[in-house]
Amino acid sequence: MKNFALIGAAGYIAPRHMKAIKDTNNNLVATIDPYDGIGIMDSHFPEAEFFTELERFEYYIAEFKKDNNLDYIAITTPNYLHKSHIALALRNGADAICEKPLVLNPGDINELKEIEQQSGKKVYNILQLRLHKSIIALKEKVTKELKENPNKIYDIDLTYLTSRGKWYFISWKGDESKSGGIATNIGVHFYDMLSWIFGDVEENIVHIKTPYANAGYLKLKNARVRWFLSVKYDYIPEEIKAQGQRTYRSIRVDGEEIEFSGGFTELHTRSYEEILKGNGFGLDEARGSIEIVSTIRNLAPIGLEGEYHPFCGKVEG
Numbered sequence: 609m610k611n612f613a614l615i616g617a618a619g620y621i622a623p624r625h626m627k628a629i630k631d632t633n634n635n636l637v638a639t640i641d642p643y644d645g646i647g648i649m650d651s652h653f654p655e656a657e658f659f660t661e662l663e664r665f666e667y668y669i670a671e672f673k674k675d676n677n678l679d680y681i682a683i684t685t686p687n688y689l690h691k692s693h694i695a696l697a698l699r700n701g702a703d704a705i706c707e708k709p710l711v712l713n714p715g716d717i718n719e720l721k722e723i724e725q726q727s728g729k730k731v732y733n734i735l736q737l738r739l740h741k742s743i744i745a746l747k748e749k750v751t752k753e754l755k756e757n758p759n760k761i762y763d764i765d766l767t768y769l770t771s772r773g774k775w776y777f778i779s780w781k782g783d784e785s786k787s788g789g790i791a792t793n794i795g796v797h798f799y800d801m802l803s804w805i806f807g808d809v810e811e812n813i814v815h816i817k818t819p820y821a822n823a824g825y826l827k828l829k830n831a832r833v834r835w836f837l838s839v840k841y842d843y844i845p846e847e848i849k850a851q852g853q854r855t856y857r858s859i860r861v862d863g864e865e866i867e868f869s870g871g872f873t874e875l876h877t878r879s880y881e882e883i884l885k886g887n888g889f890g891l892d893e894a895r896g897s898i899e900i901v902s903t904i905r906n907l908a909p910i911g912l913e914g915e916y917h918p919f920c921g922k923v924e925g
Contacts, residue, residue, distance in 0.1 A: 614683075691711045698731070763831070768795065796898070821836070
């Protein structure tokens with residue numbers, strides 16, 4: 609049984625980490641969050657210590673380590689805090705398991721590599737799409753086809769719409785300096801998945817960049833990708849709204865829809881299982897997608913020119 613701590617216990621994704629720790633028969637010894645309404649703890653680890661101040665949390669784990677191993681610290685805090693909390697984990701002698709995006713900028717990865725080397729501990733990123741059965745099947749299919757035709761170029765449309773209310777733009781998620789913006793906050797794991805399957809980026813263009821939507825074009829080694837990401841309900845197709853749904857997720861490869869709407873609920877547990885076996889995704893695996901989103905953040909949009917996503921026409925102005 610391994611001992612875990614958790615930084616960031618009150619957010620949307622934290623319960624998946626608690627469940628993963630429990631499902632893998634391990635122990636959560638301490639958690640921290642500035643928000644103290646953490647009733648979800650009672651369903652997972654009611655005996656875990658809880659803190660609202662980082663100094664008291666650090667003091668506790670220092671005392672705990674005098675007689676016990678602290679093996680992992682999981683991090684589910686706002687994106688802009690990931691680097692400092694990963695560094696905290698490593699410097700306290702624990703491996704770090706961090707939500708996506710691992711960090712906001714590629715330079716942050718270089719700094720964390722140095723701390724990894726100094727501490728002898730590892731950083732793991734949750735890149736759960738790499739463990740999704742439909743995505744693994746797609747990678748196997750593409751790998752086989754590229755062995756037969758290494759120059760093949762696939763045409764891909766990526767569409768991800770996840771409706772958010774007004775709260776989103778008041779929270780840290782609506783502040784680009786803290787979240788990295790829409791492409792970083794809701795798109796980074798898709799860029800990771802696409803570059804994992806279709807190769808490195810050769811061209812990166814942004815067509816639209818508004819508070820509600822980002823859209824652009826990626827030329828990968830073996831794919832042309834038109835992508836559209838948004839948090840605005842209005843952009844969701846009418847047939848999806850008619851079903852009472854507020855999220856629309858689609859990947860079309862050469863006109864064929866890749867079905868991956870289900871199978872997400874257990875992917876954090878799968879991620880933990882692989883990390884515990886020594887097979888997790890580290891800093892080097894995370895770098896490509898962080899480079900993509902950092903570039904997108906700093907590119908000026910060119911408007912509706914060239915290979916743009918069909919949904920771009922939905923965006924006002």
